[in-house]
Amino acid sequence: MPAKSPSRPVRPAYACAECGWQTAKWAGRCGECQAWGTVAELGSPVVRTTAPAHVREPARPIAEVDVEAARAAPTGVEEFDRVLGGGLVPGAVVLMAGEPGVGKSTLLLDAASRVASSGRTVLYVTAEESAAQVRLRAERIGALRPRLLLTAETDLATVLGHVEHSAPDLLVVDSVQTVASGAVEGAAGGVTQVREVAGALIAAAKRRGMSTLLVGHVTKDGSIAGPRTLEHLVDVVCQFEGERHSRLRLLRAVKNRYGPTDEVGCFDLSEDGIAGLPDPSMLFVSATPEPVPGTCITVTLEGRRPLLAELQALVAGEPAPGSARRVTSGLEASRIAMVLAVLQRRLGLKIADRDTYVATVGGVKLTEPSVDLAVALAVASASVDEPLPAGLVAVGEVGLAGEVRSVSGVPRRLAEAARLGFTSAVVPAGSVPTGKAPAGIRVHEAASLADAVRHARLVR
CATH class of the missing domain: 2.20.28 (Rubrerythrin, domain 2)
Structure with missing residues (x-):
């Protein structure tokens, strides 16, 4: 033998x-x-050897490849299309992730309705809700369309059967973690199941040239639930964000094979549905007829989009018994504490023993260092109980030495401020080239926090 x-x-x-x-x-x-x-x-693991397969179509020069099949088709939701890079590409798979109740299903149902109204067939698969619940939502937001097909299924094979029968141009699966395959073991939402379901849906999308929108769950820390390979398999990964007490919703693309990843879509979520906000700046600015002490306007960048936001500060008039309180809302507490320390040490403001409150308007969260200068001017205005000049915006990062550091995109920020009627701005020194300031706005460059306070008084 x-x-x-x-x-x-x-x-x-x-x-x-x-x-x-x-x-x-x-x-x-x-x-x-x-x-x-x-x-x-x-x-x-099993080691296999693969014999060369017969090539049905030889490779071609890259310049001869037809690109018409990869042209993006708009969904009809302008803010959604902005983030996607113009719309949905045939065969593209988009993963939409977000916390429960943020409005993912409402946004995708609205987009599916608009695609169906353009004459394309849409298959909406709901694996979390009943078909009647989705129908009620569609009626509430005005998304009832003849070419919008709806089914409630949790079995992968049945979902693929619906795809073969309906031949949709767009497939929406809500959500990928609640669909299970009988071919593999494990409960729905597990690593093996999510990988199998996503792989099968992606293969069907590529084979049929069918755009696919997948809803994904997130974990407690905000990351997408399931295997990390899920984010690598899909073409676009979008994060839908928003605070429960605010109607504002932000859509960001953290991965996009067909467009930029620094675009941000803004939406207003209400009882009547979800609507895009092409100009959301005024949501974060209070409509006060006269300047009020302790308020300052800044311009922050969300991706490539400049947004105006108002910062409000309140400094108690009398010293606090014991330790002074430092309360913030919508801002990083550690960064506000640093700005307050710089104001006290470099400008001599006596605020160490006084309660200080700093907040944003409209519930927006600001984490960009460019808001430091506006915070400093708002607190300085509140401490002396004198308002800043009307029509003033402030942009810049404040260092521990009291210097005002440059930030990115200052000309773009100033252009947005000028478009909304602001007439003066305090910015870091050297951040605006000579003669490049937008028309209608007077720019004052500040090298230090003392210069910024002086300019704020001079432009009145």
Whole structure:
């Protein structure tokens, strides 16, 4: 008998069903997400050799490839199209992630309705709600269209059967974590199931040239639930953000194979549905007829879009008994504490023993360092109880030495301020080239915080 060839030992692999962490040995607790009882055996890897396949179509020079099939088709939702890079590309797969209740389903149902109204067929698969619930939402937001098809399914094979029967131009699956395949083990939402479902839907989208929108869940820290490979498989990954107490919603593309990733779409979510906001700046500026002490306007950048925001500060008139309070809303508390320390040390403002409150208008969150100068001017105005000049905006980062540092996109910010009627601006020194200031706005450059305060008084 011929001697048996020695077999190469294969080490079993184990993976966590929650986060996908892998290990060579079984463990009762996941070493990544610290969940108990989620580590299971994946099976032994199999080494295969693949023979060369017959090539049906030879490779062509890249200049001869037809690009018409990859042209983006608008959805009809301008803010959505802005983030996508012009619309949905045939065969593209878009993953929409966001916290529960932020408005993902409402936005995609509105987009599906507009696509259906243009004569294209849309298949909406709901795996979380019943068909009647989705129908009620569609009636509320005016999304009832004859070419908008609706089905409530959680089985992957049935969903693919609907795709073959309906031949849609656009497929919406809400959500990818609640659809399961009977071909693999595990509950819906697990790593194996999400990978299998996403892979099958992506393969169908590429084969049929069908645009696909997938809704994805997020974890407690805001990251997309499921395996990390899900984000690599899809073409576009969008994050839908918003505070529960605010109607404003922001859509960002964190990955986009067909367009930029620094665009931001703004939406207004109400009982009647969701609507795009092409000019959301005035949501964050209060309509006061006269200047009020402790208020200052700044211009922040959300992606490439400049947005005006109002900062309000209040400094108590009497020293606080004990430790003074520092309360912030919509701003980073640590950064506000730093600006207050610079004001006290470099400008001599006596605010160490006084309660100080700093907040944004409209519930917007500002994390950009460019708001430092506006915070400093608002607090300085509140401490002396004198308003800043009307029509003034301030942009710049404040350093610990009291210097005003340059920030990106100052000309773009000033152009937005000038368009909305502001007449003067305090910006970092050297941030605006000579003769490049927008028409109608007077620019004052400040090298230090003292210069900024002096300019704010001179432009009155």
